[in-house]
Amino acid sequence: MFGLYIHIPFCESxxxxxxxxxxxxxxxxxSYLKAxxxxxxxxxxxxxxxxxxxxxxxxxxxxxxxxxFSDDLSGVYNFSHLKEATLxxxxxxxxxxxxxxxxxxxxxxxxxxxxxxxxxNDNDLKFLGRIHNAQTAINAIEKxxxxxxxxxIDLIYGIPTLTNEIWxxxxxxxxxxxxxxFSAYSLTVEPNTAFAKRQIPLDxxxxxxxxxxxxxxxxxxxxxxYEISNYARAEHYALHNCNYWNLSxxxxxxxxxxxxxxxxxxxQTKAARRWNINNIEQYISNPxxxxxxxxxxxxxxxxxxxxxxxRTKWGVQKSMLQKFSIPFQIxxxxxxxxxxxxxxxxxTEQAYILAKNSIxxxxxxxxxxxxxxx
Ligand code: SF4
Numbered sequence: 001m002f003g004l005y006i007h008i009p010f011c012e013s014x015x016x017x018x019x020x021x022x023x024x025x026x027x028x029x030x031s032y033l034k035a036x037x038x039x040x041x042x043x044x045x046x047x048x049x050x051x052x053x054x055x056x057x058x059x060x061x062x063x064x065x066x067x068x069f070s071d072d073l074s075g076v077y078n079f080s081h082l083k084e085a086t087l088x089x090x091x092x093x094x095x096x097x098x099x100x101x102x103x104x105x106x107x108x109x110x111x112x113x114x115x116x117x118x119x120x121n122d123n124d125l126k127f128l129g130r131i132h133n134a135q136t137a138i139n140a141i142e143k144x145x146x147x148x149x150x151x152x153i154d155l156i157y158g159i160p161t162l163t164n165e166i167w168x169x170x171x172x173x174x175x176x177x178x179x180x181x182f183s184a185y186s187l188t189v190e191p192n193t194a195f196a197k198r199q200i201p202l203d204x205x206x207x208x209x210x211x212x213x214x215x216x217x218x219x220x221x222x223x224x225x226y227e228i229s230n231y232a233r234a235e236h237y238a239l240h241n242c243n244y245w246n247l248s249x250x251x252x253x254x255x256x257x258x259x260x261x262x263x264x265x266x267x268q269t270k271a272a273r274r275w276n277i278n279n280i281e282q283y284i285s286n287p288x289x290x291x292x293x294x295x296x297x298x299x300x301x302x303x304x305x306x307x308x309x310x311r312t313k314w315g316v317q318k319s320m321l322q323k324f325s326i327p328f329q330i331x332x333x334x335x336x337x338x339x340x341x342x343x344x345x346x347x348t349e350q351a352y353i354l355a356k357n358s359i360x361x362x363x364x365x366x367x368x369x370x371x372x373x374x
């Protein structure tokens with residue numbers, strides 16, 4: 001599977017918790033898509049399986065601009081094998097969007113929309129610095145579903161204003177709208193955000209309680225936690241994200257976008273990770289060459305694989321472990337033995353999987369496997 005990610009680093013305003021590369025300064029909006037197209041022309045790929053236009057807020061662009069961009073891109077990439085094409089949107093753009101979704105549906109490959117709702121409570125939204133309110137989110141959801149486009153929404157728990165009752169109420173909206181997919185993140189205070197400057201205190205106990213409420217609610221309502229922050233009904237998994245977790249290759253276009261050449265544990269042909277510069281002006285002035293790159297050692301790849309695989313329901317696959325050299329396999333067996341004994345990990349014929357109650361500790365467990373084989 002091969003993914004194409006396009007980063008749109010513009011937003012209507014900057015949310016207080018957001019650590020993503022994005023800006024509310026839209027002066028460069030007009031020249032940005034042209035620059036991304038120029039980068040695309042310099043970075044061809046044979047076949048694209050999944051497309052994800054994220055940000056930022058891609059819906060800052062009009063439907064006409066997205067159609068033109070999508071037409072231009074289809075002259076560079078072959079989209080005829082696309083299995084999924086997602087556009088990130090924000091409720092304020094969609095609630096009163098006129099023909100936006102119909103045009104998207106009919107004139108672009110987009111089949112799926114991911115929308116940052118975060119909460120259905122106005123106090124939480126205000127606290128997070130979001131510019132939409134709950135009613136706007138509800139109107140936007142109805143519009144997307146009426147346009148027959150697959151929808152996933154993002155929710156956040158652990159917000160200081162979010163009570164357990166409100167959290168339960170937020171989850172009920174998923175059922176009310178019959179959504180097949182959602183992502184739920186615990187609020188974190190990222191460096192260089194408004195929350196970091198204000199030193200917003202987070203209550204770990206409440207966050208854990210709300211994580212527990214989420215698990216119970218999902219079990220009762222047939223949502224499967226297939227990754228630490230992602231939930232689906234009836235296997236409606238987000239394919240583009242699954243590709244990241246499987247260490248499949250992808251091209252990332254746009255300021256701040258990352259690219260990856262794909263899993264290899266072979267020390268001769270190292271995997272490459274590349275990241276475009278986090279600066280819109282510099283990116284626009286030379287879109288194909290404003291990047292840095294590193295080549296991953298087998299140790300880097302081993303750490304990355306364990307880190308991502310433990311967060312998913314598929315776990316660390318034995319077939320993947322066998323691709324690493326013998327010292328890595330011995331190391332994995334040594335570290336996993338006590339974790340299997342104390343039931344942090346379970347072993348199946350194909351994989352080592354984190355026990356349900358250890359999922360919140362996925363990163364800490366993964367770090368136990370970190371080792372320098374230099
Ligand atoms: S959270 Fe989303 S909408 Fe808010 S600033 Fe970040 S990317 Fe933009």
